[in-house]
Amino acid sequence: xTPSVSKSGAGYTVRTDxxxxxxxxxxxxxxxxxxxxDAEVMRYFESALTxxxxxxxxxxxxxxxxxxxxxxxxxxxxxxxxxxxxVGLAEISFAAAFTPAVEIGWRLARPLWGHGYATEAAxxxxxxxxxxxxxxxxxxxxxxxxxxxxxxxxxxxxxxDPAADFEHPAVPAGHPLRRHxxxxxxxxx
Ligand SMILES: CC(C)(COP(=O)(O)OP(=O)(O)OC[C@H]1O[C@@H](n2cnc3c(N)ncnc32)[C@H](O)[C@@H]1OP(=O)(O)O)[C@@H](O)C(=O)NCCC(=O)NCCS
Numbered sequence: 001x002t003p004s005v006s007k008s009g010a011g012y013t014v015r016t017d018x019x020x021x022x023x024x025x026x027x028x029x030x031x032x033x034x035x036x037x038d039a040e041v042m043r044y045f046e047s048a049l050t051x052x053x054x055x056x057x058x059x060x061x062x063x064x065x066x067x068x069x070x071x072x073x074x075x076x077x078x079x080x081x082x083x084x085x086x087v088g089l090a091e092i093s094f095a096a097a098f099t100p101a102v103e104i105g106w107r108l109a110r111p112l113w114g115h116g117y118a119t120e121a122a123x124x125x126x127x128x129x130x131x132x133x134x135x136x137x138x139x140x141x142x143x144x145x146x147x148x149x150x151x152x153x154x155x156x157x158x159x160x161d162p163a164a165d166f167e168h169p170a171v172p173a174g175h176p177l178r179r180h181x182x183x184x185x186x187x188x189x
Pocket of ligand 1: 040044107109112113114115117141142146148152
């Protein structure tokens with residue numbers, strides 16, 4: 001199904017069969033902090049987040065929407081939950097061999113894993129990136145052991161570019177989570 005896109009003052013909303021990618025609301029902050037403190041959700045990050053760090057991250061996402069008109073959307077699953085996590089697109093803020101680039105990313109609360117929501121919403125976000133933003137390419141990255149995330153990349157048709165594996169500059173040298181693999185998705189021709 002082709003996702004539907006609408007625009008309001010707060011930004012774009014993308015709807016797929018079961019998911020809604022929508023602008024952030026104040027009421028998302030508490031459930032966002034809840035998922036960011038969950039050790040299983042944050043297993044492939046340096047640490048879980050305090051609620052202050054979580055709120056700061058949400059503010060960064062909102063600022064990205066305000067300056068670029070797109071970003072990591074709040075993910076709603078109608079009939080299930082008004083906030084499942086985030087899925088979306090963002091300009092990569094660090095320098096690497098593959099930047100400047102727009103990345104696709106996702107993070108869902110643990111009870112919402114295993115339903116295909118991340119993959120479905122990511123397909124909608126990628127389609128938005130190509131149809132509305134006219135991107136030529138979208139990238140994604142993960143630590144090699146983050147298999148669930150890499151499977152979402154595979155499922156949406158991304159291809160790993162082994163030559164572009166990199167050390168994440170925000171992770172300290174020598175840290176086991178510093179090495180990342182890079183995936184690419186080209187715009188359909
Ligand atoms: C990465 C992440 C979003 C993936 O979540 P996920 O639940 O594995 O992925 P999906 O939502 O696409 O669900 C796929 C699963 O739903 C199942 N599924 C059930 N009903 C389905 C349906 N109707 N349609 C499609 N899949 C369905 C699939 O078979 C698959 O099951 P499996 O896990 O047994 O293989 C999640 O693990 C997460 O938030 N991780 C923490 C944050 C993180 O690491 N982010 C990425 C950083 S790089």
